[in-house]
Amino acid sequence: MSMARFVELENVGVTFGQGPEQTEALQPTSLTVERGDFLAFVGPSGCGKSTILKLVSELLRPTTGNIFFGGRELGAKPVRVGMAFQSASLLPWMSVRDNVMLPLKIVPPFKSGFRSKKNGEYRDRADALLAQVGLEDFADKSPWQLSGGMMQRANLCRALIHDPDILLLDEPFGALDQFTREELWQTLQDLWIDRKSTVMLVTHDLREAAYLANRICVMSPRPGRIIDDRQVSFARPRPIDLTFDPDFVTLVQDLRGLIVHAPNVKKVDAT
Amino acid sequence: MKPTMRKFAPTILIIGVFVFWELFCLLAGISELVLPRPTRILAAFFEYAPAIMPHAWQTLYTTLVGFSFGVMIGLSLGVLIGSSKLAYDTAYPLLVGISSIPKVAVVPILVLWFGAGTVPAILTAMIICIFPIVVNVSTGIATVEPELEDVMRSLKAKRWEMLWNVGLPRSMPYFFASLKVAITLSFVGSVIAETVASNKGVGNMMLIASSSFNVPLVFAGLMILAVMGITLYAIFSVVERRMVGWALRKQ
Numbered sequence: 001m002s003m004a005r006f007v008e009l010e011n012v013g014v015t016f017g018q019g020p021e022q023t024e025a026l027q028p029t030s031l032t033v034e035r036g037d038f039l040a041f042v043g044p045s046g047c048g049k050s051t052i053l054k055l056v057s058e059l060l061r062p063t064t065g066n067i068f069f070g071g072r073e074l075g076a077k078p079v080r081v082g083m084a085f086q087s088a089s090l091l092p093w094m095s096v097r098d099n100v101m102l103p104l105k106i107v108p109p110f111k112s113g114f115r116s117k118k119n120g121e122y123r124d125r126a127d128a129l130l131a132q133v134g135l136e137d138f139a140d141k142s143p144w145q146l147s148g149g150m151m152q153r154a155n156l157c158r159a160l161i162h163d164p165d166i167l168l169l170d171e172p173f174g175a176l177d178q179f180t181r182e183e184l185w186q187t188l189q190d191l192w193i194d195r196k197s198t199v200m201l202v203t204h205d206l207r208e209a210a211y212l213a214n215r216i217c218v219m220s221p222r223p224g225r226i227i228d229d230r231q232v233s234f235a236r237p238r239p240i241d242l243t244f245d246p247d248f249v250t251l252v253q254d255l256r257g258l259i260v261h262a263p264n265v266k267k268v269d270a271t
Numbered sequence: 272m273k274p275t276m277r278k279f280a281p282t283i284l285i286i287g288v289f290v291f292w293e294l295f296c297l298l299a300g301i302s303e304l305v306l307p308r309p310t311r312i313l314a315a316f317f318e319y320a321p322a323i324m325p326h327a328w329q330t331l332y333t334t335l336v337g338f339s340f341g342v343m344i345g346l347s348l349g350v351l352i353g354s355s356k357l358a359y360d361t362a363y364p365l366l367v368g369i370s371s372i373p374k375v376a377v378v379p380i381l382v383l384w385f386g387a388g389t390v391p392a393i394l395t396a397m398i399i400c401i402f403p404i405v406v407n408v409s410t411g412i413a414t415v416e417p418e419l420e421d422v423m424r425s426l427k428a429k430r431w432e433m434l435w436n437v438g439l440p441r442s443m444p445y446f447f448a449s450l451k452v453a454i455t456l457s458f459v460g461s462v463i464a465e466t467v468a469s470n471k472g473v474g475n476m477m478l479i480a481s482s483s484f485n486v487p488l489v490f491a492g493l494m495i496l497a498v499m500g501i502t503l504y505a506i507f508s509v510v511e512r513r514m515v516g517w518a519l520r521k522q
Contacts, residue, residue, distance in 0.1 A: 089422065
């Protein structure tokens with residue numbers, strides 16, 4: 001498959017509701033994501049960042065426009081998606097390992113072999129992934145025995161265990177404290193460098209976007225549209241000290257300026 | 272209060288109540304026809320035990336049979352209603368309506384249909400315990416976290432996979448909690464039905480005893496009901512802890 005045009009949004013717009021209560025969540029937007037890219041969406045809350053993730057994961061159908069995946073229209077061929085949200089939502093009745101293995105129980109082709117491989121191949125696969133995020137000693141623990149940061153690590157493992165074509169992260173570290181968050185940034189970067197997954201990350205933390213992403217899309221307030229789209233070219237692996245680098249600080253300030261002064265071009269007509 | 276004191280406080284209170292009851296009856300000279308003393312009730316229980324036990328078994332039998340059917344129906348309905356928003360919205364008002372009917376009022380109708388005896392008692396025990404189970408199970412399934420639902424849907428999980436892997440296990444703590452309530456209610460249901468229309472069971476025995484002013488026997492009946500009720504509740508508490516301990520250990 002060619003590098004370019006892994007995910008392609010073509011004039012994709014989303015409108016919720018009907019008649020006078022209609023609200024436009026996303027203005028017709030076109031966007032191309034390359035395979036293996038790490039793309040971050042930043043913008044004010046309610047700007048439709050999460051809407052884009054929901055479109056790509058087929059949780060939401062676009063009102064207008066088309067979405068292509070690997071050159072084909074979305075839905076034509078099943079796209080394997082890994083998703084993680086701010087709330088880790090691990091299942092409390094299962095061990096951490098079983099939680100991580102959950103997608104293997106549901107996603108083909110893994111699901112057909114689940115019964116026979118859950119104590120062998122799949123188990124090793126989950127353990128390897130858990131070890132990669134530093135949770136090797138917690139595989140048999142229950143989720144409630146984990147700290148918030150550990151739960152998010154397990155959540156990342158669950159989103160990656162089935163080798164997704166694309167990883168969709170919706171403010172995954174939003175509820176964590178600063179130190180834990182920065183640790184998780186490094187973990188996520190390591191995972192990305194290791195797997196070369198295509199990642200779409202939604203965040204309201206501009207430093208997070210600047211540290212993690214190869215490319216940042218800035219969105220306007222609702223109805224959302226992309227008002228800035230830029231590459232971030234700091235060398236990998238990025239050390240956490242990078243966040244004090246003048247270039248990094250300038251980038252974050254630029255992004256902030258864009259969001260604060262974003263012109264709300266098209267007001268929603270309430271009547 | 273010291274920790275050991277705290278641990279035994281409930282037991283001390285229970286014993287205290289009985290001791291107070293005994294002394295109060297003795298000192299105030301309360302007639303046995305009004306309120307017999309606990310020791311007198313216990314004596315009556317052993318005196319009439321051969322007569323009481325068949326009634327007790329009958330009550331236990333109708334309760335457990337009715338309860339078992341109630342659990343099966345309640346669980347199925349709960350899963351059905353909880354797994355579909357449409358079913359939930361459609362069926363809920365009807366269920367609330369049915370549940371607000373006093374079940375005692377249904378017994379004469381059941382007697383009309385099935386005659387006096389075991390069948391109305393089983394049916395009353397069943398009807399009375401369905402609702403709490405349905406409500407709890409459907410709530411447990413219907414309130415799955417939206418993020419978790421999105422994760423499952425993004426994995427293209429089918430409806431039944433969602434139900435089997437997330438909805439059902441998640442509703443189990445609700446289910447087992449409702450079982451404790453349901454078994455107690457079933458018990459109430461079968462005793463009511465026996466009192467109104469049966470020639471067997473503790474309820475019927477108490478009715479006959481009271482009409483012949485055998486007050487200690489009435490209270491002995493009450494005692495055996497209390498013992499059976501508490502035992503059943505305790506059994507289901509243990510079952511709950513065994514099955515869904517993960518929900519209790521949380522936090």
